[in-house]
Amino acid sequence: MDSVAGKPARERAQLFETSAGQHAPRIDAVIIEKDFWVCWALHRLFDVLQFRPQLIFKGGTSLSKVFNAIERFSEDVDLSLSRRDLGFTNERDPEQANISKQEAKRRIEALVAACQQSVRDKLLPELRQDFATVLGNAGWSLEIDADDPQTLIFAYPRSGLADSAPYIRPAIRLEMGARSDDWPSVDAEIKPYAAEDFPAMFSQPTCRARTLTAERTFWEKATLLHAEYHRPPDKPANERISRHYYDLHCLARNEIAQRALGRADLLERVVQHKRCFFSRAWANYHTATPGTFKLVPPEARIETLRKDYDAMKQMIFGDAPAWDDIMAEIRRIEDRINKR
Structure with a gap:
């Protein structure tokens, strides 16, 4: 996927437009493009940075990209950080038996704060540094969502396709959190639509992500x-x-x-x-x-x-x-x- 991510904007646009023209069912080129960047972000998270033990992929996008169970484009990437890796086990576990609702609430608030800190101090700088090795330092951005400190907004490199499709925002929400459960999960393969249509264009057409069943x-x-x-x-x-x-x-x-x-x-x-x-x-x-x-x-x-x-x-x-x-x-x- 990195070979496509690093191509000039015009070449990427041509690939996504050609893919849209022959994909079944018919999908707009701007969706083919955004789907590619969703998969690329997952590739960098799970394959390159090796966040597989700490993160789990879930939600509507997993139903579409992993299980082929829905025919809906889900723009956001729903992820969850492991409570265990954040240190919320045993006496810090909000689900520990025989604790009061007030104590559970206090632990959940502490968990959310720890998640926000991990996103800000660990995930954000590591992802920025990693993305730059492929994309360079210009034409894209990765920022914390002003309305949700647990979410990162990846404004991916634009090819011009989104200019004619205002209903698709050229940015991906990487929605983190730590309140979700991660059982049961599977190790699953994910492939961009463009790679399905033109596998020869991709040196690595798939990635693998730990995914909620x-x-x-x-x-x-x-x-x-x-x-x-x-x-x-x-x-x-x-x-x-x-x-x-x-x-x-x-x-x-x-x-x-x-x-x-x-x-x-x-x-x-x-x-x-x-x-x-x-x-x-x-x-x-x-x-x-x-x-x-x-x-x-x-x-x-x-x-x-x-x-x-x-x-x-x-x-x-x-x-x-x-x-x-x-x-x-x-x-x-x-x-x-x-x-x-």
Whole structure:
């Protein structure tokens, strides 16, 4: 991948445009470009800098790039730092048995602060130095997000393609954190779309990353939607929340869902973890269990979610499923969970 990253902007643009012209399903060149830089950043993190023991790759981008389970372009790279490597085990572990909620909260706050410090003092300078060995010192930047000290913004070298596609920002969010769980995981291969179409152009067309399993991500998304069902009317949902319904709809039509449904231990682990690290009284995680699981959103929120979905359709490859079809699949998977 480094050989492509170091090419002149015009040559990169030509590669991405040619790849877009023959890729199936059809993908815009600007997405082919951003996908390349997502994979390149993962390559530098996991293959070159050897952060594999400390980091895990997860979220929607992993469902797309590793498991081919969704046909949605996910612009952000969702990563998690190991709590163990940050020193939060035993008497510092927020999940330690028989500690009060107040003590767990104090430990979580300390964990977040330690993560922010690690991103600022270790990851940022090491990545800057490493990226410069391939990209030089001009035409790109790597900065801490002003709104989230755990996130790095990689403004990758521009080829001019993004100038005609304002809906794609020429920057990648490397979203770190340390509250997530890293079990179970697999060592997985990741390949840019351009390398699928033109492997001969790449001296190293793939990278490997320690990745949260798709079955775990299924339950992460399902419990998120369970919490969304219980969200109070006076607490507006985040933008682009509809993507999680789309993702779960895709997983439900995949053998991933069948495997996940057979893992009651995974569901229990996810619920226990969220009740500790992402506690909200209104989320009702204690009812995220077969018989009382909720996925279908309340009727009052359907139209808002439909509009949110319409706004993100351009990130779906090929023909995007109709919102009503997504809801029908969500109802079916909710029934399957509750009948187990």
